[in-house]
Amino acid sequence: MALFGFEKDTLLDLTVNVIPLGIILFFIAAFAVFPAFGTDPVFSGMQFALMVSMFLLLAVLTYYAGRAIENAESRQESVEAASAVEEPPGEVTGLDDTGVEDGEATQE
Amino acid sequence: MVAGDIVLTGLMAVLLVGIAALLTRIENWRSYTPLAGGGTATGETVVHREKPAGIIRWLTTVDHKDIGLLYGLYAIIAFAVGGIMAFLIRVQLVTPAGAILSNNAYNSILTSHGITMLFLFGTPIIAAFANYFIPLLIGADDMAFPRINAIAFWVLPPAALLIWAGFFLAPVTDNMIEPARTAWTMYTPLSVEQTNPGVDLMLLGLHLSGVGATMGAINFIATIFTERDGDVDWANLDIFSWTMLTQSALILFAFPLLGSALVMLLMDRNLQTTFFAVEGGGPLLWQHLFWFFGHPEVYILVLPPMGLVSLILPKFSGRKLFGFKFVVYSTLAIGVLSFGVWAHHMFSTGMDPRLRASFMAVSLAIAIPSAVKTFNWITTMWNGRLRLTTPMLFCIGFVSNFIIGGVTGVFLAAVPVDLILHDTYYVVGHFHYIVMGAIGFAAFAGIYYWFPVFTGRMYQRTLGKAHFWLSMVGTNLTFFAMLALGYLGMPRRYATYQFDGAIAPLVQVTTFHQLATVGAVILLVGQLIFVWNIVQSWLEGPKVEDGDPWNLERDGMLDREFEWFDEQLEADEHERDPSLLADGGQDEQTDS
Numbered sequence: 001m002a003l004f005g006f007e008k009d010t011l012l013d014l015t016v017n018v019i020p021l022g023i024i025l026f027f028i029a030a031f032a033v034f035p036a037f038g039t040d041p042v043f044s045g046m047q048f049a050l051m052v053s054m055f056l057l058l059a060v061l062t063y064y065a066g067r068a069i070e071n072a073e074s075r076q077e078s079v080e081a082a083s084a085v086e087e088p089p090g091e092v093t094g095l096d097d098t099g100v101e102d103g104e105a106t107q108e
Numbered sequence: 109m110v111a112g113d114i115v116l117t118g119l120m121a122v123l124l125v126g127i128a129a130l131l132t133r134i135e136n137w138r139s140y141t142p143l144a145g146g147g148t149a150t151g152e153t154v155v156h157r158e159k160p161a162g163i164i165r166w167l168t169t170v171d172h173k174d175i176g177l178l179y180g181l182y183a184i185i186a187f188a189v190g191g192i193m194a195f196l197i198r199v200q201l202v203t204p205a206g207a208i209l210s211n212n213a214y215n216s217i218l219t220s221h222g223i224t225m226l227f228l229f230g231t232p233i234i235a236a237f238a239n240y241f242i243p244l245l246i247g248a249d250d251m252a253f254p255r256i257n258a259i260a261f262w263v264l265p266p267a268a269l270l271i272w273a274g275f276f277l278a279p280v281t282d283n284m285i286e287p288a289r290t291a292w293t294m295y296t297p298l299s300v301e302q303t304n305p306g307v308d309l310m311l312l313g314l315h316l317s318g319v320g321a322t323m324g325a326i327n328f329i330a331t332i333f334t335e336r337d338g339d340v341d342w343a344n345l346d347i348f349s350w351t352m353l354t355q356s357a358l359i360l361f362a363f364p365l366l367g368s369a370l371v372m373l374l375m376d377r378n379l380q381t382t383f384f385a386v387e388g389g390g391p392l393l394w395q396h397l398f399w400f401f402g403h404p405e406v407y408i409l410v411l412p413p414m415g416l417v418s419l420i421l422p423k424f425s426g427r428k429l430f431g432f433k434f435v436v437y438s439t440l441a442i443g444v445l446s447f448g449v450w451a452h453h454m455f456s457t458g459m460d461p462r463l464r465a466s467f468m469a470v471s472l473a474i475a476i477p478s479a480v481k482t483f484n485w486i487t488t489m490w491n492g493r494l495r496l497t498t499p500m501l502f503c504i505g506f507v508s509n510f511i512i513g514g515v516t517g518v519f520l521a522a523v524p525v526d527l528i529l530h531d532t533y534y535v536v537g538h539f540h541y542i543v544m545g546a547i548g549f550a551a552f553a554g555i556y557y558w559f560p561v562f563t564g565r566m567y568q569r570t571l572g573k574a575h576f577w578l579s580m581v582g583t584n585l586t587f588f589a590m591l592a593l594g595y596l597g598m599p600r601r602y603a604t605y606q607f608d609g610a611i612a613p614l615v616q617v618t619t620f621h622q623l624a625t626v627g628a629v630i631l632l633v634g635q636l637i638f639v640w641n642i643v644q645s646w647l648e649g650p651k652v653e654d655g656d657p658w659n660l661e662r663d664g665m666l667d668r669e670f671e672w673f674d675e676q677l678e679a680d681e682h683e684r685d686p687s688l689l690a691d692g693g694q695d696e697q698t699d700s
């Protein structure tokens with residue numbers, strides 16, 4: 001599963017912010033379906049603008065934070081793998097004495 | 109009551125004269141014994157390798173650890189001042205007619221208590237931990253901008269003097285300049301119409317403290333982004349640094365707005381502008397501007413303490429923090445959402461109900477990230493090997509108090525409940541559970557946890573535990589009584605409460621006020637023990653020989669700051685240099 005390009009573990013971590021996003025979404029829908037105090041272009045506009053802007057800001061920040069952490073993790077993993085047995089893919093250290101390119105090695 | 113005022117004024121005068129006398133007696137500003145009267149018998153002077161000695165060192169330092177200690181000292185002094193003010197407030201309310209203060213003195217002290225605790229204790233104590241430990245935790249040599257770091261601290265003492273100026277100046281100006289009586293929220297039109305120049309001085313002081321906080325925030329952001337050691341990245345950045353990063357971003361967006369609003373208020377007061385006048389922007393404009401700053405300020409104060417607890421609590425649970433990334437993401441969520449909830453402080457102002465509803469929605473949503481953290485802390489302790497050391501006790505106290513403070517806050521976020529409880533002691537009880545019960549407790553946990561690092565000595569464990577239990581009992585007695593007072597309809601901010609017994613049960617109200625005061629006495633005793641413990645242990649406590657005083661290595665949880673501490677110990681042993689570990693520089697004593 002690769003929703004928004006995230007791995008499953010990261011998606012699981014991100015659920016913590018999906019809940020407040022869901023709550024805001026619920027209220028947006030509820031106030032849209034049942035406008036208890038009537039609608040008014042200015043005030044209803046501000047009402048929805050506030051909730052929608054918070055929803056978007058939180059979604060965007062969560063996305064970028066998730067991306068930054070996931071990237072850092074994958075870098076870390078590849079560095080660990082490199083130190084243990086082999087070079088990270090796509091990295092040329094000059095220490096590999098097999099004389100085989102990374103791409104070729106994986107094909108074999 | 110007038111006699112009480114005179115006594116207070118006299119005490120303040122004695123204090124000022126004492127400080128002035130102390131300053132005039134310093135003969136050698138580079139000596140560690142400024143009052144020795146011409147130095148020691150041998151006439152020795154102090155030379156240095158890295159830093160000047162004596163008082164000059166502290167006035168000129170740009171070392172993050174020294175500045176952290178300065179912040180800490182400043183915050184503890186402000187905590188003492190604000191605490192004594194709180195104690196006076198509680199003593200006043202023992203009887204319905206007010207026990208010791210005039211109404212004016214009460215309003216002055218109430219205002220200064222709030223501002224002192226939030227701006228002069230809360231923000232600086234967090235900066236103290238952050239300055240000392242963030243560079244150590246992320247493997248940086250120092251803060252990104254050491255000189256900005258120093259100036260950010262040095263604007264704070266003048267800020268405090270300006271904020272308290274009315275108390276000093278009232279006796280000498282024949283009450284021409286009095287302390288501000290605006291409450292910390294400085295609501296217009298009250299704050300515009302008080303002609304007392306003490307209000308202007310307080311506003312300038314607040315502005316100055318905001319400038320300092322903003323400079324500090326820029327520094328922390330730059331440090332965490334650019335000064336990390338090679339092997340510290342976003343995936344393994346410690347939780348305290350994450351919360352400081354978020355807090356600094358909040359400061360960056362919130363404090364300049366406070367500054368602007370303060371300037372507008374100053375202009376309304378002195379230049380007859382009409383930003384907050386009825387014929388101009390209207391008094392509600394102030395509330396919107398103030399709370400757009402003020403609500404993020406709440407999270408500015410609580411996020412780093414949450415980071416401290418997330419850092420310290422696992423160490424004494426023998427387990428890594430459960431759901432580390434949950435805590436990181438929820439911290440970021442709080443950071444964003446905190447800018448969309450400000451008007452929940454204004455539900456009863458008659459604003460449009462549709463707007464009110466949307467602020468309620470976001471306020472309920474922001475409860476989730478905070479609640480998630482609570483579950484993370486509890487789950488970390490679950491089946492862990494708990495060691496009930498003093499810092500751990502304060503962490504557990506934090507969680508317990510934060511739950512009560514948080515749940516009462518969720519009720520207040522709902523418009524119908526808020527309309528009933530608004531401006532009652534329920535609100536006061538709610539936010540004191542957070543600011544004292546949670547933020548204060550986390551600060552104590554941090555002080556005890558890192559005491560060996562910044563002093564090289566160990567505190568007295570029994571006194572530490574006594575401090576915790578007195579604080580825990582005192583906090584809950586005082587602030588739970590306030591929740592009850594709120595349900596009884598006791599309005600906040602009143603100097604007296606002699607309302608008609610037919611409207612509200614005055615006897616019960618009085619009883620709960622007295623219970624709250626008993627709690628305040630217990631708190632005071634606890635804090636006296638704390639100060640005694642810290643001072644005496646710093647001077648005479650047993651020296652820490654082991655770089656891992658909490659035995660964290662066993663669980664593989666020795667962080668970088670303790671590794672650094674261990675290196676310092678070894679270096680000291682190597683050089684046979686008995687100087688204190690907190691010193692960035694090494695001092696030598698030679699005969700001149």
